[in-house]
Amino acid sequence: MITIDRTHPSWMTGDVAELFDLSADFFEKEAVPQFEKWRRQHRVDREFWRQAGEVGLLCPSIPAEYGGGGGSFLHFAAVAEAVARSGDRSWSHTVHSGIVAHYILDYGTEEQRRRWLPPMGCGERVGAIAMTEPGAGSDLKAISTTAVREGENFIINGSKTFISNGQNADIIIVAAKTDPEAGAKGVSLIVVETDGAEGFQRGRVLDKIGQKGADTSELFFDDVVVPAENLLGELDSGFFMMMSQLRQERLIIGITAVSAAEAAVRVTTDYVNERQAFGAPLIKLQNTRFELAECATLARVGRVFLDDCITRHMRDDFGADEAAMCKWWLTDVQCRIADRCLQLFGGYGYVLDFPIAHLFADARVQKIYGGANEVQKELIARTLDRTPREPRRA
Secondary structure: OOOOOOOOOOOOOHHHHHHHHHHHHHHHHHHHHHHHHHHHHOOOOHHHHHHHHHHOOOOOOOOHHHOOOOOOHHHHHHHHHHHHOOOOOOOOHHHHHHHHHHHHHHHOOHHHHHHHHHHHHOOOOOEEEEOOEOOEOOOHHHOOOEEEEEOOEEEEEEEEEEEOOOOOOOEEEEEEEOOHHHHHHHEEEEEEEOOOOOOEEEEEEOOOOOOOOOOOEEEEEEEEEEEHHHEEOOOOOHHHHHHHHHHHHHHHHHHHHHHHHHHHHHHHHHHHHHOEEOOEEHHHOHHHHHHHHHHHHHHHHHHHHHHHHHHHHHOOOOOHHHHHHHHHHHHHHHHHHHHHHHHHOHHHHHOOOOHHHHHHHHHHHHHOOOOOHHHHHHHHHHHHOOOOOOOOOO
């Protein structure tokens, strides 16, 4: 079991620091004792969502008039830091508060905001976003789910997979083709309210190698009728909206990466100081010392980079290429640190009784979702490539 580190980074001051401390206290008391239960049942209890809402940990960066905490992205980041430092990735509050709520805030009508955001802020309704499909992951232009307009409704057909909060979600933003012939320019975002939605079906909770407490699910839409008023933003503008939100989404992934990497260094430092080998603590062996020194340095560099990204984001000076750098490099560092730290545990590192095993298994998918790291490198490279582009072939 991990004790949450209470260190405040440079951007965490004033009421942001107070919210972090509140979040850490709440999570240690209410969440950490339930980690094993959540992993066994492959989901977080709905009651925990309501508890978190009562304390004020949900939608902290959403205006108070819509049921949120009235803070900035820093307030959301403070909660995300506390959760990630716990060493468990069961609770997908980042999707709920940091992604779904902001799509509704940024692109929803006034009526939509007042209808969907307050119940999300108090934990009565859980949010999810359904982009990925069995045949379309990082290439969102390739989605095949359709939404056909019929009178005052859309009829949605298709399937989605790898959807965080899939079993708990009451509000799902679905990416669907409203003009299949237009490619990326024919994608729209439509909000499906799952209560009473005929034709909507939740599939299995995927049995993952890590993040086992997260209800990552398959979703199926078979002639699901959704009121046209549930269209989010303009018709056929979904791809643009998704691209616009990716900077913040990738920064959020960076926050979880650094916090988890620091947690890995922390639990490994404790272990090698206690574990005896060859008549002395492991920390006395030169290989252990050098490995841990390198991991601690990598985590520190990652922290400085992340804090700079957060500061630039708050100044609205955080570009898409920098978001790609943040996402790929920090998740790569997270995986490297988790692997090297697990090695220092020896055989015990492979046993799920030890936190490092969960930190290792949970880390791997960070290099995949939010846009695979290979895609992030391509996005960065495009900003560096000054050679003339070849004309498109007819």
